[in-house]
Amino acid sequence: MNDAQRITGVLSPVVTPFKADLSPDPERFVRQCKWLLSQNVGLAVFGTNSEANSLSVDEKVALLEKLVSAGVDPSRMMPGTGHCAITDSVKLTAQAVKLGCAGVLMLPPFYYKGVSDEGLYRSFSEIVERVGEPRLRVYLYHIPPVAQVPITLGLVERLLKKYPGTVAGMKDSGGDWNNTKAFLDAYAKAGFDVFPGAETFLLQGMRNGGAGCISATANTNPGPIARLFETWRSADADAQQAKLDGIRQTFAKYPMIPALKAAIAHYGGDAAWSTVRPPLVELTPDQSRSLVSDLDARGFTMPGLR
Amino acid sequence: MNDAQRITGVLSPVVTPFKADLSPDPERFVRQCKWLLSQNVGLAVFGTNSEANSLSVDEKVALLEKLVSAGVDPSRMMPGTGHCAITDSVKLTAQAVKLGCAGVLMLPPFYYKGVSDEGLYRSFSEIVERVGEPRLRVYLYHIPPVAQVPITLGLVERLLKKYPGTVAGMKDSGGDWNNTKAFLDAYAKAGFDVFPGAETFLLQGMRNGGAGCISATANTNPGPIARLFETWRSADADAQQAKLDGIRQTFAKYPMIPALKAAIAHYGGDAAWSTVRPPLVELTPDQSRSLVSDLDARGFTMPGLR
Numbered sequence: 001m002n003d004a005q006r007i008t009g010v011l012s013p014v015v016t017p018f019k020a021d022l023s024p025d026p027e028r029f030v031r032q033c034k035w036l037l038s039q040n041v042g043l044a045v046f047g048t049n050s051e052a053n054s055l056s057v058d059e060k061v062a063l064l065e066k067l068v069s070a071g072v073d074p075s076r077m078m079p080g081t082g083h084c085a086i087t088d089s090v091k092l093t094a095q096a097v098k099l100g101c102a103g104v105l106m107l108p109p110f111y112y113k114g115v116s117d118e119g120l121y122r123s124f125s126e127i128v129e130r131v132g133e134p135r136l137r138v139y140l141y142h143i144p145p146v147a148q149v150p151i152t153l154g155l156v157e158r159l160l161k162k163y164p165g166t167v168a169g170m171k172d173s174g175g176d177w178n179n180t181k182a183f184l185d186a187y188a189k190a191g192f193d194v195f196p197g198a199e200t201f202l203l204q205g206m207r208n209g210g211a212g213c214i215s216a217t218a219n220t221n222p223g224p225i226a227r228l229f230e231t232w233r234s235a236d237a238d239a240q241q242a243k244l245d246g247i248r249q250t251f252a253k254y255p256m257i258p259a260l261k262a263a264i265a266h267y268g269g270d271a272a273w274s275t276v277r278p279p280l281v282e283l284t285p286d287q288s289r290s291l292v293s294d295l296d297a298r299g300f301t302m303p304g305l306r
Numbered sequence: 307m308n309d310a311q312r313i314t315g316v317l318s319p320v321v322t323p324f325k326a327d328l329s330p331d332p333e334r335f336v337r338q339c340k341w342l343l344s345q346n347v348g349l350a351v352f353g354t355n356s357e358a359n360s361l362s363v364d365e366k367v368a369l370l371e372k373l374v375s376a377g378v379d380p381s382r383m384m385p386g387t388g389h390c391a392i393t394d395s396v397k398l399t400a401q402a403v404k405l406g407c408a409g410v411l412m413l414p415p416f417y418y419k420g421v422s423d424e425g426l427y428r429s430f431s432e433i434v435e436r437v438g439e440p441r442l443r444v445y446l447y448h449i450p451p452v453a454q455v456p457i458t459l460g461l462v463e464r465l466l467k468k469y470p471g472t473v474a475g476m477k478d479s480g481g482d483w484n485n486t487k488a489f490l491d492a493y494a495k496a497g498f499d500v501f502p503g504a505e506t507f508l509l510q511g512m513r514n515g516g517a518g519c520i521s522a523t524a525n526t527n528p529g530p531i532a533r534l535f536e537t538w539r540s541a542d543a544d545a546q547q548a549k550l551d552g553i554r555q556t557f558a559k560y561p562m563i564p565a566l567k568a569a570i571a572h573y574g575g576d577a578a579w580s581t582v583r584p585p586l587v588e589l590t591p592d593q594s595r596s597l598v599s600d601l602d603a604r605g606f607t608m609p610g611l612r
Binding site for chain 2: 022086088
């Protein structure tokens with residue numbers, strides 16, 4: 001894979017459908033991924049919003065194999081593969097590379113807190129070395145509000161020096177534009193692709209050398225977000241951004257993952273989509289009605305989903 | 307298992323030895339567990355201090371099977387079995403019950419933050435129901451500084467009501483005596499066994515209906531901690547506690563897990579023990595020397611280890 005083939009644009013941390021027995025539902029998952037691709041949105045499956053950390057490695061391997069065997073293009077995939085245990089991260093990462101995924105989005109090991117950059121460097125290094133694939137493209141996943149273990153500028157510098165090309169970029173879900181900007185300023189010109197973790201910073205990101213965004217709400221509002229990525233230099237870009245922000249703020253009034261699933265259930269006419277795995281809890285019927293009412297008032301639709 | 311056979315006393319979250327290639331070292335693990343049992347300390351293998359969250363489920367299953375096949379008594383074991391994914395927790399918990407372990411110490415799912423008690427209740431319930439073993443004894447693991455997801459009084463109340471007998475107790479590693487006391491006052495008389503998460507609160511705990519303690523430093527100072535548990539009503543109990551506190555404070559000046567391993571490496575004459583898995587980092591040679599010097603000054607020994 002040369003640099004020209006790097007995955008960029010808008011990616012969705014695809015929400016994972018569950019059956020009534022809480023097992024993953026591969027058929028619904030394939031349909032959802034195909035719909036997202038039809039909206040020009042790539043597939044950051046197994047992200048935070050995918051409830052990926054509520055799935056075992058084997059469950060994720062099975063879903064990934066199912067996607068590829070169902071004809072979903074792996075060059076449009078950036079599965080999340082970072083776990084607390086190196087051995088788990090290696091297993092899923094190696095499988096992703098074998099299946100031809102464009103890259104992997106890698107959480108730091110997130111159980112132990114207050115760990116050093118040296119320890120994180122050793123962790124990522126060990127995974128890269130064990131996978132041992134020149135095709136591997138690693139995107140580091142900075143999400144301190146959830147993982148509580150940050151990816152620092154110094155860590156990226158060390159990893160880029162040791163694994164140029166392999167360490168290909170990052171997702172910044174910290175919600176702090178100054179942090180995103182610091183990474184863009186430091187490494188974007190060297191070919192390190194920075195994806196803000198929400199469309200909130202899509203336009204600002206693109207104006208500062210960003211690679212797109214990876215956003216929860218790309219699950220439900222994919223077309224308009226992808227359109228801003230494609231037309232960010234156009235005169236109406238700020239107006240597009242403002243409209244995207246309104247939709248996002250509506251979702252953000254509710255617990256995000258259950259709200260995304262409630263919207264897919266409603267606009268897709270498929271109630272089964274509302275199921276989440278514990279420790280998450282689905283929206284109450286009142287919350288769902290309120291969400292839909294707010295979204296309808298904004299003219300929100302999910303074309304082609306039903 | 308009836309209540310008289312409940313596991314109590316001092317338990318060690320046994321540190322996990324690694325080979326140079328970072329794979330678990332089952333032979334050293336068996337020897338360490340047998341030594342701890344010889345010091346009257348039980349085996350809370352796969353705890354936080356065991357680097358359990360840096361091990362895959364399969365690695366833990368293999369180590370547990372190795373312990374039992376090597377003759378280590380499972381009735382003295384309380385393995386940690388809580389993972390982010392219910393499917394992982396069920397797999398390891400079921401195996402622990404099958405092998406005859408006295409109980410399991412269960413972390414809440416710890417990736418998603420700010421989850422509700424309802425979500426945690428569903429998570430623990432789902433695991434108990436899926437394991438479906440009357441012999442199962444669950445000890446809830448409250449360690450907010452690390453897991454960031456607390457076990458509340460209200461959650462325990464709901465779980466005790468639904469699964470009396472099965473939900474058998476908790477480990478409180480919050481480091482807040484008032485919290486430990488609140489659980490003791492509320493549930494100890496109902497047969498809910500509260501283990502403070504350090505020997506710091508062993509004596510206070512026993513005076514308030516506690517069941518013992520589960521402590522990092524029980525890895526290195528097992529005999530004296532177990533002696534206080536056995537003699538807590540004796541006249542010298544406060545003096546014993548003060549001496550234990552001094553040893554613990556010495557370890558607490560360093561990163562705890564690497565420090566425990568450095569002490570075992572030194573006093574056991576086995577340098578391989580100093581290896582940790584990333585994201586942890588072993589002590590520097592200077593730190594190790596300083597730790598040993600401090601411990602020697604306190605008359606610290608590890609009898610029978612070498």
